[in-house]
Structures are given as structure tokens and as C-alpha cells.
Amino acid sequence: MFDDLRDLYQEVILDHGRRPRNFRRLEDADRTARGDNPMCGDRLELFLKLAPDGSIADAAFQGRGCAISTASASLLTETVKGKSAEQAHALSDHFRALAMTGACPDCGEALSEEMERLQPLSGVHEFPSRVKCATLAWHTLNAALDGVKEASSE
Amino acid sequence: MSFDVARIRRDFPILQRKIRGKPLVFLDSGASAQKPRQVIEAMVHCMEERYANVHRGAYFLSEAATEAYEAARGAVARFIHAGDPREVIFTGNSTAAINLVAHSWGRGVLRPGQAVLISEMEHHANLVPWQMLRDEGRGIELRVARVTDAGELDLEDVAAKLADGKVGLVAITHMSNVLGTVTPAERLVQMAHAAGAKILFDGSQAAVHRPVDMQALGADFYAFTGHKLYGPTGIGVLWARLEHQERMPPFMGGGDMISMVTIDRVEWAPPPAKFEAGTPPIVEAVGLHAAIDYVSVIGMPAIEAHERRLVDHAMRRLSDIEGLDLLGRAQDRGGVFAFSLDKAHAHDLATLLDRAGIAVRAGRHCAEPLHARFGVEGGTVRASFGLYTTEGEVDYLAEALTKAREFFA
């Protein structure tokens, strides 16, 4: 009945959805932001710990959401670790292109390894009502990096 | 006449469609119902043969359109057993109907120190207009009657909140769009009137699923919306007693709602025209008329009986699904089922069901306070029935939910 759904709900996504990585508060976070999807009530809080050079030393999140938004946040915390703010912003832009169109022709080589890890979420572009689930954490990342407290996927 | 669901389904062109290669199983009629060919054709015919603006031109087409528009008012009046067609005000939808009461009656007739009593199970359409009225600093209070764990209106709480005689208006749903609960309308009318309050029903869901009778009910206002009644979008109804309409100042000013205008002075047109400023939804009124004719030929009691069988069937099938948590188990209920399934998120579930061709709604269904009341943080999936829904579709939903549970296990 649901066979063709494996494009969207790949094993990686189901796994990260069930057992999100870095799912905790960072008590000593330097940056935090909340993300809110008012349409479905999904909500998350993202924590970033910065290194002296301003790069992301640690990332974690808490909240509740669907499998796609949870998996996306989980993969985000894994892929942004060690990145500079600039790289993290770039990754966020690339990811949003991937989620909305299924591809990122302008992504280049710079973050290709990270993009490879995020590839399983590309299937969401075929489900317009679900794209916001995948991008919520990334909007929240931008907000945290820019020192804004609230992000919305609306 | 026996209820022939297969024949009824053939009247709805969209039900013949395939979605992603699978037959459409449309279980979102509570949000908006599909349209029978009869409605579609009536609207096309109106635009092809007898369309012009109403109440304006002394020429054949305008007179024909006016006649059709007023005939729709008459059809609505008969459908809900109004005492007089003038009690029927056409609006854009239920939301506009309730806002009309809040603006006009709420601001013109309610006095400082009085209260509006709603319930925890209101759709935002019957909540936000009253919050806006409360927050205007007119000294109008908003009271909220509780809902029991079974999803029924807590009548003791209603009585307690009416007891001091300060409630000027009770505004309550006739059927919840989340819990499916049908409220005891006659009883509520008695309680409200005994406490000196007027009463408005949000009949958006109820009027679609069972016969409603304004004369038997004895309420003051009743609102419903055309698109849930197999009619078009863009038209709704406020039924309001003439004595209330007389006391209500107009809500919007413009053409069609005045009887005389000079630059210094205006005189309002008599009800209901005084509440229908501007060009009304003419084609939509014709469509609503056709929808009312359509359900009336089948018969609202027959539709109610069919849906009652479906509800019983769905209660059995859904109760069998492990991990399924149904919101509300009221004794008197209609074909609306909101639920969660284990830890599966409502949106994931809806996406899965969509792939099986099943259209359901996920979220909080414009009833956030109600979801909070039941401790549901995210949202629920809602399956809602129409007169074309079959037991086979309910079985297919149950089967899909069982498989979905495995998928997310």
C-alpha cells in the first residue's frame, strides 16, 4: 500500500525520526533559537555552542515534530558541527534548495560531503505540504546564527 | 426511497478520479464537501442563461437573476424551516455569519457588564470574533463552558456560567468539527432563554448531517456554510429572527442595503437586505439552492440514517486498531473522527494515507484550545464523512491505518 513512500521515508529518515541524534539541551549554549511551524504545531529549540574562532563547536536540539522535521533537525546537528557561520549559512541555503526542488545544481563541491548526507531528505520536494517540515530546523539555524530568537516556517 | 450510495457517488464527478493511481477515498468532507453534478450544472446554467446583477436592472436578465437569487433564499428558508424567508441573510460563509452577529448584535445590543458564553470545543470561527469583542474594552466578558473527557458539553458548567444572569448570548457549536459531538440544542435553548440570554448555533457541521428546524429549535441565530453542504464556496447563511434583525445596526455599508441616501442622511433597507451590502453571491446562491434540492430529494433523515450506520461501523473498526486514540466518545455524534496513532505524527500519517489515495486532514482543525484541552500537543488526523462515504471506504481507512502503524513502528 505504501511502497512508493520509501522515496520520502527512507530508512535514514525513519531512523533519525525515531532516535534523533543530539536530542538534548545544551546548557552552556552561546546561541539558541526557537522554530515554530504554526500550521502543524511543530516546534523545536536549537542550541549552538561556538568555538573561540566563531565556528560551531556543538549543536543540539529539543522539541517535537513529525518524522521529517525531527530527522532534518537531527541531521542538521550532525552536519553543522565544525562549520564556520558562513559555511553553516551556505549549507542552509543549499539544503533549502534541495528540499524545494530535489536538487541543488549550484551547490558546487565545497560542502558536497554534507549534502550527500542530507540527500535522503530531497524526496520531500514532491510533497509541497511537507517541505516546511524539512526546512524548519534550517530556518531556525539561520535565526540562531543571526542572533534572532524566533524562526517560523511560515 | 432507499439510500443508494453507489448511485449517489455517480453524481459526484470528482469521486471518479484516481489519485496517484488509486481510487480517491475522500474523507475530508468536514473541511469542505465535494459537489454533485446538479450543483455544477445549475451554476453553469445560471452563468450561461440567466446572469446579471440582482435588484438593479429593469430588464429581463436582471429580473431573472433576482428571481433566482430570491428563490434560493426561499429554498434555504424551507430547508431549515424558517418562519419567513426574510430571516435568511446570505453571507460569504459561516465565519462571516458569526462575525456579523458579533459586530452588529454584539456591539449594538449587548451592554457593558454582559457576557458571551461559548464552549471549549468551538471552531476558531466561533471563538475569535468573541475574543475580539471582549478585547475592545466595551466591558463584555467571555465565558467558556467546559467539555467533559468524553467530549460532551458539560451542561452543569453551562448552568453554572449562566446562573448570575449576566450572559447576554450563548454561542455554541451544534456539532463539533473535531469530536463529532452533537450538542443538545433544544436543551441549550431552554437553558439560555431561562437565564435571559439569546442563543446562536454554529451549525456549520450539524446542518449538513441532520435535519434542522428553526421553528422547533427556537434559537435566535443559526449559522452555516454552503460549501460543506455540497454547495459552492463563497456563500453562507445567517438565520436570524426578524425582531433581532430590526435591532441590529448594519455591519457593512454600501449598495443594496439602503432604502434612501442623500449626502446627509441614509435610511437602511429592511431586513435582510440591510445586511447584504454590495453585489451578493448570486451564482453561489443558485448553487446552494441546487445543493439543497439535491439533499432534499435524498432526504436529510435518510442521509442522517446512512451516516449513523457509517459512524457505528467506524467506531467498531477504529476501536479495533491498536494504539489508536480517538478524541471524544460522545453518545450523540456525527461522522467526524479525530485521532492519533501511537507516536506517529499526524502529518506523517496524513502523507502516508494520501499515498493510499485517502484524503484526510492533519493538524488542529481550527480548534487549538480543544486540542490543548485534551492534551494533544501536535495535532490529530481527522477523517470526516459525507453522504457519499461508504463502509468500504471506512474499512480501507482502517486497513491503511493498521499498515501505517507497522510502517512507523
Ligand SMILES: Cc1ncc(COP(=O)(O)O)c(C=O)c1O
Ligand atoms: C464547526 C465549524 N464552524 C465554522 C467553520 C467555518 O466555516 P467557513 O470556513 O465556511 O466559514 C467550520 C469549517 O471550517 C466548522 O467546522
